[in-house]
Each structure stands twice: as C-alpha cells, then as structure tokens.
Amino acid sequence: MRSLTLFPGSAPSTNLGFGTTCLMGLPGSKERLALLETAFDAGIRHFDTAPYYGYGEAERILGDFSVGKRDQLTITTKYGLQPPAMVKSRWVNLLARRILRLFPGLRTRLSQKAQTLSKKGSFTAAEGRRSLEQSLVALKTDHVDLFLLHEPTLADASSEEMCQFLEAEVKRGRIRAYGCGGEFAAIQSIATANLPTAQWLQFEDNVLGRRIEIIRPTGARCITFRTFLEALPQVVAWLEAASGRYAEWERELQVDIHAEGVLAGLMQAASHLRNPDGMVLFSTRRADRIQAAVSVASGRQFSPEQVRKFDALARMVSVPTRTAK
Numbered sequence: 492m493r494s495l496t497l498f499p500g501s502a503p504s505t506n507l508g509f510g511t512t513c514l515m516g517l518p519g520s521k522e523r524l525a526l527l528e529t530a531f532d533a534g535i536r537h538f539d540t541a542p543y544y545g546y547g548e549a550e551r552i553l554g555d556f557s558v559g560k561r562d563q564l565t566i567t568t569k570y571g572l573q574p575p576a577m578v579k580s581r582w583v584n585l586l587a588r589r590i591l592r593l594f595p596g597l598r599t600r601l602s603q604k605a606q607t608l609s610k611k612g613s614f615t616a617a618e619g620r621r622s623l624e625q626s627l628v629a630l631k632t633d634h635v636d637l638f639l640l641h642e643p644t645l646a647d648a649s650s651e652e653m654c655q656f657l658e659a660e661v662k663r664g665r666i667r668a669y670g671c672g673g674e675f676a677a678i679q680s681i682a683t684a685n686l687p688t689a690q691w692l693q694f695e696d697n698v699l700g701r702r703i704e705i706i707r708p709t710g711a712r713c714i715t716f717r718t719f720l721e722a723l724p725q726v727v728a729w730l731e732a733a734s735g736r737y738a739e740w741e742r743e744l745q746v747d748i749h750a751e752g753v754l755a756g757l758m759q760a761a762s763h764l765r766n767p768d769g770m771v772l773f774s775t776r777r778a779d780r781i782q783a784a785v786s787v788a789s790g791r792q793f794s795p796e797q798v799r800k801f802d803a804l805a806r807m808v809s810v811p812t813r814t815a816k
C-alpha cells in the first residue's frame with residue numbers, strides 16, 4: 492500500500508483508510524476489535540471516526556484498539572454532528588442493540604429516526620473544545636491527527652472564532668491538522684472560498700460522481716468516501732439493464748466482472764487513480780473485504796492500464812439523478 496504523510500512529522504499513514512461506521516453492524520466489542528486488528532495487520536494505518544458513529548461507541552472501540560499502537564497509525568475524528576442526547580447514554584445504546592439483535596428488521600427505521608433527532612453543532616469554539624476533549628477521552632489519546640468539522644456550512648467553516656480555536660489546538664498539539672468533511676455542495680463552496688479550514692477536505696467521490704475533479708484543482712488535500720455505497724448497485728443495475736454490456740467490459744478489461752469482488756475492486760482502484768496523492772476511505776464488516784481492499788490499494792489486483800480503461804468505461808454509465816437529501 493502507498494504510504495502517506497498527512498503533515499510534516501505525522502505518524503505513517505496509508506492511501507487507504509478504514510472508516511468505523513460499519514463496525515456498529517457487528518454484534519459486540521470482541522468482533523469490532525478483531526475487525527480493526529484485521530485492518531491493521533493488513534497494513535491499513537488510517538482510521539476515520541466521529542462522535543456521531545455508533546453514537547460514541549465507534550470512538551470508544553477505536554480508542555481501545557489503538558492503545559499500544561497509537562504512534563503507528565493516524566486518526567481522524569470530527570466535530571459538529573452530535574447524536575441525540577438520549578442515545579448518548581451507554582445503557583440506552585446497549586438496550587437498543589439488544590432489541591435490534593432480536594428484531595433486526597427495526598434497524599433501518601430506528602436509524603432513520605435517530606438521524607432526524609441528531610443535532611447539528613453550532614460550531615463555536617466552546618463546543619468544539621468540549622467535543623474534542625470528549626473525543627480524546629473516548630479515543631484514549633492525547634491528540635488526533637485530523638480534526639474535521641462534520642457537515643459544516645460555508646458560514647460554519649468561515650467562522651473566525653472557529654479558525655482561531657483550531658489553530659490554538661494545533662499549537663497546543665491536541666490536533667495536528669484540520670479541515671472539513673461532509674455533503675459535497677458545502678465542501679465545494681468551502682474549497683472555492685479557499686478558507687483555512689479547506690486544507691483537508693473529505694467528501695464523496697466515485698465513478699458515478701467524480702467530484703474530486705472539482706476539488707483537486709483548488710489545492711486542498713482530498714480524502715474521499717462513498718466508493719461503494721449506492722454507486723456499486725447502480726453500476727451493477729446499469730450493466731444488467733442491457734445485454735452485451737458485461738461482455739463488452741470483460742473483453743475490454745480482460746477480467747471476469749462477475750467474479751466476487753472484481754467490480755468493487757475496479758471501482759476502488761479508480762478512486763485511487765482519481766486521488767493519487769490523497770486517501771480513499773471505505774468501510775465493511777467483513778475481514779475478507781478488508782484484505783481485498785488492501786490488495787487493490789497496493790496495486791496488486793489490477794494493472795494501471797486496466798484501471799484507466801475501467802475509469803473511462805464507467806463514464807458511459809448513466810443513472811437517474813439523485814434527489815437531494
């Protein structure tokens with residue numbers, strides 16, 4: 492895997508980062524820690540989390556996992572999107588998970604409900620400091636490598652008070668670098684305004700929405716996500732919608748697109764191709780998919796020529812326009 496230096500003096504990081512959202516799909520701490528160990532053993536050295544993921548549980552598990560290896564990896568956490576107060580309680584969380592284990596069909600409805608109750612941060616220095624301090628405790632560390640404003644608007648990211656707080660925390664050593672992560676329209680406006688909070692930008696990018704082509708020219712360092720979610724089933728649906736499409740891609744690329752992991756692997760390889768000096772995040776509950784993603788990020792699975800051809804072929808895919816969420 493390509494190693495990546497996030498900032499001068501940073502711990503070694505990698506061009507593939509593991510996102511902690513899917514951890515919460517595993518039944519308990521033992522399985523979650525084992526998955527993080529699999530990612531680390533496979534060579535992944537960056538982990539992305541937020542107080543919002545698993546309503547605090549993702550940061551706590553990542554903290555347990557990184558004890559004893561903190562100087563060998565980099566961590567992003569975020570500030571701004573807060574879980575609803577009632578689900579911040581560990582007991583409410585545990586109870587909810589027990590119920591979900593008994594009635595898995597409730598998962599989607601409960602998660603939608605929780606999202607509507609989630610509180611957007613006010614992005615003041617005081618709230619940022621409070622959130623950072625809670626994250627450091629949960630992560631069992633004295634610093635985070637990247638601290639991102641989570642789903643900020645342009646106004647949030649432009650706040651002078653916020654920028655002064657972030658700079659002061661960099662000087663203090665509790666955060667090493669900062670930026671913004673979230674919904675693309677806001678990220679684009681933050682990048683275009685060339686704000687201090689646009690040093691690192693985290694946003695969705697995939698073969699169906701090559702948003703990085705807009706952001707990279709601004710000079711921001713890019714971390715992308717959403718390689719698979721939504722885009723993978725849409726590409727599959729497009730391939731299946733007309734006879735001959737699979738056969739044409741297989742002929743051009745000289746691979747069996749139907750084979751397990753091949754299409755996903757090509758989509759991930761294309762994400763790295765579009766973001767050659769940045770990082771691609773992904774998440775999964777499955778150890779075998781971590782191994783496969785590492786193999787792709789290391790350039791072992793496909794030749795550069797195959798990836799370039801795939802990226803060009805995928806421009807033919809047209810999908811119905813998404814409605815804004």
Ligand SMILES: NC(=O)c1ccc[n+]([C@@H]2O[C@H](COP(=O)([O-])OP(=O)(O)OC[C@H]3O[C@@H](n4cnc5c(N)ncnc54)[C@H](OP(=O)(O)O)[C@@H]3O)[C@@H](O)[C@H]2O)c1
Nearest residue numbers: 510511512539672673716717718719720755773774775776
């Ligand atoms: N605002 C922000 O900054 C922000 C927003 C969203 C996400 N993120 C970060 O990005 C991370 C990744 O999230 P994402 O939204 O970009 O999701 P993603 O990685 O594009 O997709 C994850 C989903 O794809 C499936 N998957 C993973 N590998 C696969 C493969 N090889 N083949 C088929 N399916 C596969 C996983 O299911 P299985 O478990 O079944 O494998 C999971 O449901 C998050 O964990 C989070 O850390 C940040």
